[in-house]
Amino acid sequence: MSRPHRSPAAHPLRTPRRPAHRTAHRTVRRSAALLAAGMLLPLGGCSTGDGAAPAAAQDIAVAARQELRSGGTARWAVDAAPQTYNVFQSDSSEATERIAGAVLPALFVLDERGRPRANPDYLRGAEITERTPKQVVVYRLNPKAKWSDGQPIAVEDFRAQWQALNGKDAAYWTARNAGYDKIESVSAGKEPGEVRVVFKQHYADWEALFTPLYPQSVTGSPEAFNTGSRTRLDVVAGPFTMVPDTGDGKTRKKDGDGQAARPQAPAGPVTLVRNAAWWGRPALLDSIVFTAVPREERAAALRAGKVDIAEVDRDLALEVRHALKEQKRAAAAKNAERGAADGKNNDDHPQSGQGRAGAPNQRVDEVQVGVGHMRAAEREAAAGDDKPADTEPGAAKPGGGRRADAKPGDDAESPAARLARAYTIHRALEPAYTQLALNGSDGPLADEQVRRGVARAIDRAVIARSVLAPLGLPEAPLGSHLLMGAQEGYSDHSAALGRQDIEAAQALIADSGWKQGPVGGPGAKDEADRRADDAKAPFVRTPLTTGPPISVSPGLGVQHGTLAEQAKLAKLAYEYGEDSEEYTRARKKARGRIDRLMRESSPLLQAAANPVQRPFVKDGKPLTLRFVVPEDAASGQLRQVAARIVRMLDNVGVRTEVVQTGSAGYFRDFIASGDYDLALYSWPGTAYPATDARPIYAKPVPSADGSLMVAQNYTRVGTDEIDRLMDKAAGELDDRVARDLLSRADARIWAAAGSVPLYQRPELVAVKKDLRNAGAFGFATPRYQDIGYRR
Structure with missing residues (x-):
């Protein structure tokens, strides 16, 4: 399901989470909140080509429908109950998108590599039939496709959605009109069931439009669009339908946009049941229940067996990993004992590490998490703090292991071990990335040379490895702002900025008039300082030291x-x-x-408070950057990354003033307002980067009152050349030419040094072991009708 980008400010932060979220069409948007989390082989160095998807693109327990039984309920955890059922409104959420994906038409769905594919449940085909003088697209609808009220899906629904979203009628509360504003007309085609869409100009991302498709009863009037669709969807056309809710909905106060108070979808779980009017293959599940479970309560809900599908955080995934490792070790030890006993009983045929049946023992250094394997011995060093401490034989292991002599169901079994028996943790690289943002609006970072110097002080490989290696995911840093590692055309363009290099970083900063000062700051100089001055050394090179692994536990x-x-x-x-x-x-x-x-003992504050390198100084003031970092419980990983960055910057002589703030105001008060020098937040990957990434990297323009209009470019760094290349890519109908334009745009985004992609975020999803066709979907659109339990 495709959906518009909108202002991230309306969405609560997940760590934070708003420039990214997940939609069925994976225009992942948990918007300015993936901002901070605010998840391929290999990610860097070359294009992924046209072959199979990289290994970490998704992780799903796949099963054919005939292997699954009909019936049952899947309880799906979401961050919060939906405030609206209209994905085109600014406060739609993960729950809104999940529900829409199951009950509304998706004309195009995405595969695991983010490629749009026509959905045969709704389309017999869709193609560009004319390119000159104007682009014309003809949709040929599946004649069986109909709304739950019995009306066929028809041209009237397309026309009403275009008119609601094209931006001409301000009465519609829409989040964005990208794509719909390029349409000139929508009319019936030559044949029955055809819809003809004429564009005013070439538009490459036309497959993103009309997904999801709402019925004319929703989009035909501002009142129905603005308020009616917030509390209910009376007419649907998917494998599931909503259980009618008798609540009248709640009313909330005015938003910051000044619009009138809006009704809000009733709080509580949202239940979807099989749609009796569905013409496709029937849903296997009787129902799907979307339940709001905050991140901090997710682990407890899983341990209590209250949900069947839930995205989890890194700490819980590592606990389960350790539990599985201990189970594997215990099994290997038993096999070894059995082999030794067999060897004693039959000296002529020693088992030599094989079991009774002659099968090799399972390797102790392999741990199964989800459907993949990782070599724990190779990950141990990178995992650092998550390595379980040695304990006495038979004692419970920290991090989720259990006593080697404990049996399943034994009271001594740890919560993590019980969780590992009930759920599989599926792991993939989420189509979203975490970046270091450098605010170029004012201060030292307004100078591109300084931004480039700061960016080149960052060892992205070290940071990516620290986040991804403990989870067994490919650990190369992301090399593109516009494409994720699984997507066609992906290429690493970070060379446009340059690799991490302390000497080069110091030279870039020194070229902007900054000089290396004494260790203690701009005060009195010692003899070494005077010698350095006499030698007129522009900078001092020191080896990179990132210190010991960062841990949230006391040092x-x-x-x-x-x-x-x-x-x-x-x-x-x-x-x-x-x-x-x-x-x-x-x-x-x-x-x-x-x-x-x-x-x-906070590693982040310690790193900032204990510099080891001489600071750069200009006009008697040290080069100090204000680094804003969220301090809520869900942002522990970000604080660890921030501490590493602080140390890396200190190694070149750049000081940091760390500001830790709660998640509630992190985006609104700091990122959106531009009150920061450095910040960590995430952006979504998208199948349509020319359209969806355009506002993120567009050059800010002055408004009538002198302020900057930044769209979603919260680093305030952009160029006319980047805008030109993105616009040309959006209008290029030749895929190869469009990818080349995007590559050139990405190289220039790197060179401008407004943002430094660090890593693709990990996507970690716990799924009941007997539930199939669900997990870490990556880019892929879920097929809700195929999710079911094993026979």
């Missing part, structure tokens, strides 16, 4: 400090007794010192 300094305080207290207790005044005073002071150590 060694905290542990040593705590032990020292405990030793002092033990001595006082021995000398004066635990009831003494001396011991009580010392205990109070020790508690305060330990609390201070804990507060200061």
Whole structure:
């Protein structure tokens, strides 16, 4: 299902999450909120070509329909209950899109590589029939396709949706009109069931239009579009239909856009059931229930068996990984014991590591997570902090393991082990990427040379490996702003910026008039500083040091400090007794010192507060950048990435002032308003980059009052050449020429150094073990009617 980009400000952050979310058509949009999470072989270096999709493009437990039984309910966790059932409104959400994908027509669906394919449930075909003097597209509808009220899907539905979304009628509360504004007319074709669409100018992304398709009863009037579709969908045309809700919906206050109060979809789970009027292959499930489960409650809901499908965070996935590893080790140990016993019983035929049936033992260093395998021994170093500590034989392992002698169902079995028995964690690279944003509107980063210097201080490979390797996902950094690694035409254009290089980074900054100052800042100089001045050295090269793996747990300094305080207290207790005044005073002071150590143990704040390189200085002021980072519980991974970046910048002499803020105001108060120098947030991948990525990288233009109109370009960095190439790609009907234009645009986006893609986000989805055709879909559009339970 395709859907418009809209202002991210209306969506709550997931870490954060709004320039990206997932739609069936994967114009992934959990918009300015993927902003911060705010997930291929290999990702970098070359085009993926036209062959099979890269290995990590998706991870689904696939099964043929005949292997699955009819019936059952799938409880699907979403971040929040939908506020509207209209995906073209600014406050639509993941739940809105999931529901629309199951109940409304999708004329084109995406495969695992993000390629649009005509959906035979609704189309017999669709093609460009004329290119000159104007582009004409003819849709040939499936004659069986009809709405649940018995009316056929027809040209009237296409025309009403075009008129609602083309931007000419301000009475419609639409989020975006891209594509629909390029249509000149919609009319019936020459043959019955044909729809003829004429474009005013060439439009390459025409396959994104009319998906989802709403009935004329929704798009035919502003009132129905604005309010009626927010609380119910009375007419549908998909394998599922909505259970009627008797609630009148809630009303919310005015939004920041000043529009009138809007009714809101009733809170609570949304239940979809089989559509009796569906003409295609019937849905296997009796029902799908979309249930709001906040991220912080997701693990508990899974452990309690309250949901069947749920996207999970990295920590939970690693817990399950460790649990599976322990189970594998236990199984290998039993096999080894059995083999040794067999060898003793039959000296003529020692088993040599094989079981009774002669099959080789499972390798201890392989761990199955989802449908793939990863070599744990190769991942251990990269995993760093997630490595389970050694424990005594038979003790429960941290991170999710269980006692080696525990049996399934044993009370000693850990929650993670029980979770691993009930669910499979499917892993893929989500069509969305996390970037380091450099705000070029003012301050030091308004200078392109400084931006390039800062960008070249970042070792993207180290960051990508730290995030992806522990999960067993391909760990190369993403090399494109416009295409994900699985997509046709993907190529790494990061060479336009240059690889990570400390000396080059320092030279770029020095060329902009910044000089390397003394270690302590712009104060008094020591002898080494004077010698450096005499030599007129523009910069000082130091080796890259990223420090030990970053962990959210207390560091060694905290542990040593705590032990020292405990030793002092033990001595006082021995000398004066635990009831003494001396011991009580010392205990109070020790508690305060330990609390201070804990507060200061944040790797991010420590990294910023303890520089090791001489800072760059201009006009007596050190080069300091304001780095805004979310501090909510769901953003732990981002803070680890931020700490690494702080250290990397310190290695070239760039200071950072870290500002940690709650997720509620992260996007609105800092990113959208431009109140930052550096920030981490995510953007979605899309099958239609010429259209969907255009507002993200468009050059800001001054408005009448002197302010900048930035669209979704929150870095405020853009050029006329980037705009020209993106516009040409959007109007190019030759796919190869369009991809070449996008490649050239991407190279220029890299060179402008407004944003630095770091890695494709991991997509981690827990699915009940007997549920099939669901998982980490990647770009692919889910076929809801084929999801079902094994016989």
